Amino acid sequence: MSLINNKEVYSTVEFDLWADKKSLTEDEKYLIVKYLKKNEKTVEAGTAAGRILWEMKDLGFQELYGYDYVPEFIEQAKQRDRSQIISFEEDATDLSYENSGFEQITYLQQIVCFIEEEEKRLKALTEAYRILKNGGTAVFSFLSFESRIKSPFVFYLAYLSMLRRLSGSNRSIQYIPWLKLGGKYNFLALLDRGPYPYWYKVQEAHQILTQVGFKIISVGSSYQIGKGKMCDDIESLKHELMAGMLYFVCKK
Numbered sequence: 001m002s003l004i005n006n007k008e009v010y011s012t013v014e015f016d017l018w019a020d021k022k023s024l025t026e027d028e029k030y031l032i033v034k035y036l037k038k039n040e041k042t043v044e045a046g047t048a049a050g051r052i053l054w055e056m057k058d059l060g061f062q063e064l065y066g067y068d069y070v071p072e073f074i075e076q077a078k079q080r081d082r083s084q085i086i087s088f089e090e091d092a093t094d095l096s097y098e099n100s101g102f103e104q105i106t107y108l109q110q111i112v113c114f115i116e117e118e119e120k121r122l123k124a125l126t127e128a129y130r131i132l133k134n135g136g137t138a139v140f141s142f143l144s145f146e147s148r149i150k151s152p153f154v155f156y157l158a159y160l161s162m163l164r165r166l167s168g169s170n171r172s173i174q175y176i177p178w179l180k181l182g183g184k185y186n187f188l189a190l191l192d193r194g195p196y197p198y199w200y201k202v203q204e205a206h207q208i209l210t211q212v213g214f215k216i217i218s219v220g221s222s223y224q225i226g227k228g229k230m231c232d233d234i235e236s237l238k239h240e241l242m243a244g245m246l247y248f249v250c251k252k
């Protein structure tokens with residue numbers, strides 16, 4: 001199957017996986033419980049069928065909203081949504097929400113990394129900043145390039161790099177094909193077939209978040225969360241091991 005972009009990935013091969021997913025991961029639970037307040041108005045970006053929202057509701061969060069750009073996810077979510085917390089179709093790069101309308105925003109499950117173009121990723125973060133109230137809290141997760149360049153993926157990345165050199169492609173090595181699709185290995189990744197999620201370096205994610213105006217209050221990977229202690233800044237994180245996803249907790 002030839003897929004043209006990450007949006008098509010989510011509306012086809014990855015659809016069932018995310019539509020049916022239940023419960024929070026350990027990382028998500030840690031971040032939500034530690035950094036978000038139950039009585040504050042919160043929006044979840046890229047909510048799919050609302051998994052994280054339903055779990056937050058069960059944890060006692062009261063004013064929840066969510067959006068996604070795949071209409072079929074929104075339909076699915078609405079069937080469960082008696083309280084109507086799921087918005088209509090919205091694209092993270094161009095939101096219809098008012099300025100400063102939310103006290104908390106969550107961009108978990110690496111939603112920003114599925115935006116193919118660099119300028120649109122910046123636009124999505126600018127939009128995130130715009131809809132957050134002054135003093136509000138934002139939680140972001142990114143696919144972590146530093147975590148990915150560890151064995152065994154380092155061999156695949158070396159291979160990918162060689163393939164791109166030979167084919168004259170100047171695509172950044174931080175654009176990595178999906179290695180699994182719909183829970184199965186994607187053998188087309190060996191041919192460097194897109195679509196490509198974008199894997200962020202810590203420094204770069206920090207730079208883009210601060211560029212749009214966010215103030216970083218905590219940063220870490222799944223490894224730091226597993227140890228129960230995120231870092232206060234990227235300087236401290238540089239001295240630590242990184243594994244799994246990359247998380248930033250920010251204030252506006």
Ligand SMILES: C[S@@+](CC[C@H](N)C(=O)[O-])C[C@H]1O[C@@H](n2cnc3c(N)ncnc32)[C@H](O)[C@@H]1O
Nearest residue numbers: 010046047048051068069070090091092109114
């Ligand atoms: C990895 S899934 C996570 C779904 C859900 N948050 C969860 O954790 O169960 C990423 C979701 O982000 C949505 N998404 C990706 N890019 C988006 C964008 N630019 N605007 C809105 N939704 C987007 C996809 O449709 C997909 O539902």
